[in-house]
Amino acid sequence: MKDRLVSALKKSAADYTEVRFEINDSNSITFRGQEIDSVSSSKLSGGIVRACTRGGWGMAVFDSLEDLGNGIREAGEGAVLVGREKTELAETAGPATAEVPARLERDFRGVSLDDKIKILSGYNTILLKTDKSIATTQANYSDSFRTVHFASSRGNYFREERPRVILALSAVARDGALVQRAYDAVSSKTTFNVVQGLEALAEETARRAVKLLKAPPCPGGVYPVVLDQEMGGVFAHEAFGHLSESDFLYENPQVRDLMVIGREMGVKELNIVDDGSHPGLLGTQAFDDEGTPTGKTYLIREGKLVGHLHSLETAAKMGEKPTGNARAIGRGVPPIVRMTNTYIEAGKMSFKELLAGVDRGIYARGMMGGQTMMEVFTFSAAYGYRIENGQVGELVRDVVLTGNVFQTLHNIDGFGNDLKILQKGGGCGKGGQSPLPVTDGAPHLRIRDVVIGGK
Numbered sequence: 407m408k409d410r411l412v413s414a415l416k417k418s419a420a421d422y423t424e425v426r427f428e429i430n431d432s433n434s435i436t437f438r439g440q441e442i443d444s445v446s447s448s449k450l451s452g453g454i455v456r457a458c459t460r461g462g463w464g465m466a467v468f469d470s471l472e473d474l475g476n477g478i479r480e481a482g483e484g485a486v487l488v489g490r491e492k493t494e495l496a497e498t499a500g501p502a503t504a505e506v507p508a509r510l511e512r513d514f515r516g517v518s519l520d521d522k523i524k525i526l527s528g529y530n531t532i533l534l535k536t537d538k539s540i541a542t543t544q545a546n547y548s549d550s551f552r553t554v555h556f557a558s559s560r561g562n563y564f565r566e567e568r569p570r571v572i573l574a575l576s577a578v579a580r581d582g583a584l585v586q587r588a589y590d591a592v593s594s595k596t597t598f599n600v601v602q603g604l605e606a607l608a609e610e611t612a613r614r615a616v617k618l619l620k621a622p623p624c625p626g627g628v629y630p631v632v633l634d635q636e637m638g639g640v641f642a643h644e645a646f647g648h649l650s651e652s653d654f655l656y657e658n659p660q661v662r663d664l665m666v667i668g669r670e671m672g673v674k675e676l677n678i679v680d681d682g683s684h685p686g687l688l689g690t691q692a693f694d695d696e697g698t699p700t701g702k703t704y705l706i707r708e709g710k711l712v713g714h715l716h717s718l719e720t721a722a723k724m725g726e727k728p729t730g731n732a733r734a735i736g737r738g739v740p741p742i743v744r745m746t747n748t749y750i751e752a753g754k755m756s757f758k759e760l761l762a763g764v765d766r767g768i769y770a771r772g773m774m775g776g777q778t779m780m781e782v783f784t785f786s787a788a789y790g791y792r793i794e795n796g797q798v799g800e801l802v803r804d805v806v807l808t809g810n811v812f813q814t815l816h817n818i819d820g821f822g823n824d825l826k827i828l829q830k831g832g833g834c835g836k837g838g839q840s841p842l843p844v845t846d847g848a849p850h851l852r853i854r855d856v857v858i859g860g861k
């Protein structure tokens with residue numbers, strides 16, 4: 407394959423040309439309520455050529471390698487039509503040749519579709535049977551084995567296998583007009599075993615939806631809040647991480663002014679990292695989709711902004727180093743600047759010590775959804791508890807947190823010693839490419855003066 411891609415690229419007259427060819431073998435099963443809703447298996451292959459001339463990009467998507475030559479010609483012609491300036495792309499630190507086979511403890515390709523359906527059906531039955539107030543359920547299983555071949559006119563080539571398996575469970579409980587939902591998921595890029603033995607998780611998920619029916623709504627107000635690792639992680643990713651992505655940053659002068667290297671972003675204990683090389687996580691890969699090796703990038707270190715996430719182009723334009731964050735969701739789409747595994751580093755406090763500082767507050771757990779508008783975020787926790795006199799108390803529902811990310815980063819006054827990076831199948835969406843496998847994490851965090859907009 408290498409020779410075929412490299413020799414085809416020799417015919418390109420563009421300043422820079424790359425080709426990525428992928429084969430994706432995938433399966434997906436969904437149960438809704440009592441019924442099996444869908445089962446699909448596919449093996450798809452195809453690729454994309456990107457060419458850059460005088461700063462202009464041309465692209466061509468192709469299905470079969472026979473069309474590679476045409477693709478290179480078309481992408482090159484497209485680039486010539488739009489190129490007006492100068493091609494600025496950072497040097498690639500990528501390899502001349504690299505082979506990165508998957509390291510699977512237990513390969514999901516060795517398990518029959520029937521057995522996968524049986525496992526999922528078992529969990530779905532538990533969700534349905536746990537309580538009579540369960541109105542409906544959804545259970546999803548998916549696996550994907552993606553083989554990526556990449557070559558560029560700079561002489562880089564890699565082949566990387568990127569497997570993943572994801573299982574997600576959700577239950578909806580109903581009492582009259584009141585509806586409550588609970589959700590949980592697991593994922594792995596190393597073993598099928600992660601989706602087995604989840605009977606307790608299924609029951610716990612259903613029970614949580616049922617319990618939320620009886621829980622009072624979270625009182626609105628301004629409180630100290632303790633975030634669990636999932637909420638802290640999503641906060642790091644959604645509220646802050648996306649602002650670090652340099653394609654977005656470069657095109658938004660307002661954000662560029664906010665995200666200046668050296669700016670004080672938070673308290674001294676605050677460190678936020680993106681690490682695409684962290685072993686075994688869903689957002690981990692050896693190379694990004696421009697052939698740059700992934701690595702650990704500090705975004706915030708000791709409270710100060712120290713890094714941005716880059717592709718080759720954004721790195722060159724901003725005079726920084728590429729970070730291995732140009733990622734494409736699959737064949738036929740170009741890479742854009744994306745996070746990988748993003749987390750807030752652990753501090754020193756135990757969970758008990760974090761709670762001890764709170765007379766009256768909220769412990770927010772799990773993430774149900776949210777949105778961000780530049781630096782303003784609104785997140786819904788999956789559920790929460792009151793904190794009274796340093797103790798976790800009553801379960802509450804409808805926990806909605808609102809704030810300004812920069813102010814919130816300054817208001818973190820406690821970092822737990824219990825960093826957890828959650829592997830829940832992490833589907834990041836950006837530029838129409840979703841769900842991209844990422845993970846995020848944090849230790850328990852205590853934050854002062856959070857606006858809670860319960861009902």
Ligand SMILES: [Zn+2]
Nearest residue numbers: 643644834835
């Ligand atoms: Zn995202």
